[in-house]
Amino acid sequence: xxxxxxxxxxxxxxxxxxxxxxxxxxxxxxxxxxxxxxxxxxxxxxxxxxxxxxxxxxxxxxxxxxxxxxxxxxxxxxxxxxxxxxxxxxxxxxxxxxxxxxxxxxxxxxxxxxxxxxxxxxxxxxxxxxxxxxxxxxxxxxxxxxxxxxxxxxxxxxxxxxxxxxxxxxxxxxxxxxxxxxxxxxxxxxxxxxxxxxxxxxxxxxxxxxxxxxxxxxxxxxxxxxxxxxxxxxxxxxxxxxxxxxxxxxxxxxxxxxxxxxxxxxxxxxxxxxxxxxxxxxxxxxxxxxxxxxxxxxxxxxxxxxxx
Amino acid sequence: xxxxxxxxxxxxxxxxxxxxxxxxxxxxxxxxxxxxxxxxxxxxxxxxxxxxxxxxxxxxxxxxxxxxxxxxxxxxxxxxxxxxxxxxxxxxxxxxxxxxxxxxxxxxxxxxxxxxxxxxxxxxxxxxxxxxxxxxxxxxxxxxxxxxxxxxxxxxxxxxxxxxxxxxxxxxxxxxxxxxxxxxxxxxxxxxxxxxxxxxxxxxxxxxxxxxxxxxxxxxxxxxxxxxxxxxxxxxxxxxxxxxxxxxxxxxxxxxxxxxxxxxxxxxxxxxxxxxxxxxxxxxxxxxx
Numbered sequence: 164x165x166x167x168x169x170x171x172x173x174x175x176x177x178x179x180x181x182x183x184x185x186x187x188x189x190x191x192x193x194x195x196x197x198x199x200x201x202x203x204x205x206x207x208x209x210x211x212x213x214x215x216x217x218x219x220x221x222x223x224x225x226x227x228x229x230x231x232x233x234x235x236x237x238x239x240x241x242x243x244x245x246x247x248x249x250x251x252x253x254x255x256x257x258x259x260x261x262x263x264x265x266x267x268x269x270x271x272x273x274x275x276x277x278x279x280x281x282x283x284x285x286x287x288x289x290x291x292x293x294x295x296x297x298x299x300x301x302x303x304x305x306x307x308x309x310x311x312x313x314x315x316x317x318x319x320x321x322x323x324x325x326x327x328x329x330x331x332x333x334x335x336x337x338x339x340x341x342x343x344x345x346x347x348x349x350x351x352x353x354x355x356x357x358x359x360x361x362x363x364x365x366x367x368x369x370x371x372x373x374x375x376x377x378x379x380x381x382x383x384x385x386x387x388x389x390x391x392x393x394x395x396x397x398x399x400x401x402x403x404x405x406x407x408x409x410x411x412x413x414x415x416x417x418x419x420x421x422x423x424x425x426x427x428x429x430x431x432x433x434x435x436x437x438x439x440x441x442x443x444x445x446x447x448x449x450x451x452x453x454x455x456x457x458x459x460x461x462x463x464x465x466x467x468x469x470x471x
Numbered sequence: 472x473x474x475x476x477x478x479x480x481x482x483x484x485x486x487x488x489x490x491x492x493x494x495x496x497x498x499x500x501x502x503x504x505x506x507x508x509x510x511x512x513x514x515x516x517x518x519x520x521x522x523x524x525x526x527x528x529x530x531x532x533x534x535x536x537x538x539x540x541x542x543x544x545x546x547x548x549x550x551x552x553x554x555x556x557x558x559x560x561x562x563x564x565x566x567x568x569x570x571x572x573x574x575x576x577x578x579x580x581x582x583x584x585x586x587x588x589x590x591x592x593x594x595x596x597x598x599x600x601x602x603x604x605x606x607x608x609x610x611x612x613x614x615x616x617x618x619x620x621x622x623x624x625x626x627x628x629x630x631x632x633x634x635x636x637x638x639x640x641x642x643x644x645x646x647x648x649x650x651x652x653x654x655x656x657x658x659x660x661x662x663x664x665x666x667x668x669x670x671x672x673x674x675x676x677x678x679x680x681x682x683x684x685x686x687x688x689x690x691x692x693x694x695x696x697x698x699x700x701x702x703x704x705x706x707x708x709x710x711x712x713x714x715x716x717x718x719x720x721x722x723x724x725x726x727x728x729x730x731x732x733x734x735x736x737x738x739x740x741x742x743x744x745x746x747x748x749x750x751x752x753x754x755x756x757x758x759x760x
Contacts, residue, residue, distance in 0.1 A: 213577075218580055220729075241581055241583040248577050248578050269474050270583060
């Protein structure tokens with residue numbers, strides 16, 4: 164029993180009929196780590212998380228959660244895990260409090276009710292309200308509270324801030340950081356680059372059922388291109404800018420405006436722009452989806468090279 | 472298991488009240504009418520002799536309509552298995568699959584509860600719910616029993632509840648088994664319900680067509696005693712119904728323990744509609760995320 168990792172998978176395979184959802188996923192998440200699990204829709208994130216809880220059974224490979232095999236000891240694994248599903252469904256005819264009490268009953272009343280109240284207050288969740296009258300965001304708060312309320316050793320969270328407003332997202336980040344500071348391992352999937360940057364110690368990118376990259380979030384962020392929209396006071400020659408390494412000129416408007424894509428460090432571009440009569444600059448960071456697309460593009464190019 | 476049992480029973484309160492009240496009122500109504508049936512017994516028997524055998528075939532006890540056993544057999548215990556069978560089939564087919572298809576089970580099964588505990592917690596709540604409804608039905612028969620001249624004791628009226636319970640559990644567990652085997656919950660409920668109704672019709676049809684008798688003799692309603700249980704309970708028939716239920720429950724349990732939990736309609740029926748029936752919707756994507 165390998166207990167040094169909170170999560171360890173080796174060659175994890177899961178097929179849905181002819182669809183190969185996981186094609187040999189290898190993951191190692193240390194205890195106490197905050198780990199971001201990223202990938203485009205349909206990449207296999209939810210499938211991998213559901214295998215870890217024995218909600219679905221893999222066809223091959225190995226999984227160890229806190230040293231236990233979820234296929235052999237699902238209850239022992241679940242005793243130590245708090246889970247937020249990707250698509251949270253609740254019993255609409257219950258009140259928030261009753262739903263949380265039921266969850267707590269299933270866990271042998273492990274959670275202290277004062278702590279549940281604290282969590283609810285911090286997330287501005289009214290325990291007396293009926294679930295059927297709640298917005299998607301408020302339902303998601305129930306998902307977060309139920310996962311945290313028993314202070315689990317491992318949090319498996321499939322897009323935990325989905326549907327929450329930015330203020331509540333920040334509060335969830337704080338709660339997760341606090342849980343991590345107390346020793347919990349946090350494993351979360353996300354589409355939001357700022358979330359990954361704010362929370363994760365390490366990230367893995369999954370694509371078509373295979374981990375294609377494991378890195379520090381800073382590396383991921385540096386891989387994220389930035390888009391510069393520069394306006395000039397007078398018409399300028401943009402060729403010197405387009406010749407800069409890592410810079411792609413996406414568009415120009417009579418030399419008065421330029422749209423530039425910048426990959427990696429932007430220091431050299433800023434310095435180059437200092438020689439131009441700049442009136443305004445807007446900088447936009449590309450999304451995680453665009454990073455995923457970049458991976459796809461790289462793979463396709465490699466496949467083409469291999470074919471030729 | 473206890474937490475799930477308690478919660479499932481709490482969720483079934485509406486079913487117990489609704490179906491129980493209905494069964495109670497039906498019993499009160501039927502037993503209350505008995506005094507008037509008894510008073511015109513001779514005329515009624517003459518009238519019934521004129522009824523075509525095709526009609527009489529569907530109502531066991533019609534030949535003895537004026538006795539308490541015959542009257543209850545015709546007016547009450549011949550309909551109760553189909554009425555309560557509909558409850559049982561629906562409740563059985565929805566027992567786990569309804570929450571599974573809504574995605575509720577995905578989170579519940581991430582709690583420290585084994586699949587077998589979840590299964591037995593819910594199944595025992597279903598058994599208790601069925602008993603609660605039958606108890607209400609029995610109370611509906613018993614309360615007006617003396618005043619209406621039916622003259623049956625509480626125990627005599629309780630005895631037919633056992634075969635009725637057997638039928639409910641048989642069809643409930645059959646619906647549950649189908650819900651575990653078929654990819655869509657609604658389909659399993661509809662299929663089990665259709666078999667329930669077909670079996671009910673088979674009672675009468677087999678009296679009219681002897682070729683159907685062998686089929687009837689292996690159907691669950693053949694082992695349902697109805698009002699005959701008032702006089703003496705046929706334990707063998709009851710045991711057969713319960714054995715069938717145990718088999719279906721066992722298959723359902725094994726399937727639930729072994730298969731993947733579905734979310735968001737995963738594993739549903741994949742029908743390919745002809746082009747002219749499609750309304751330009753995007754093809755369903757198989758969720759691997």
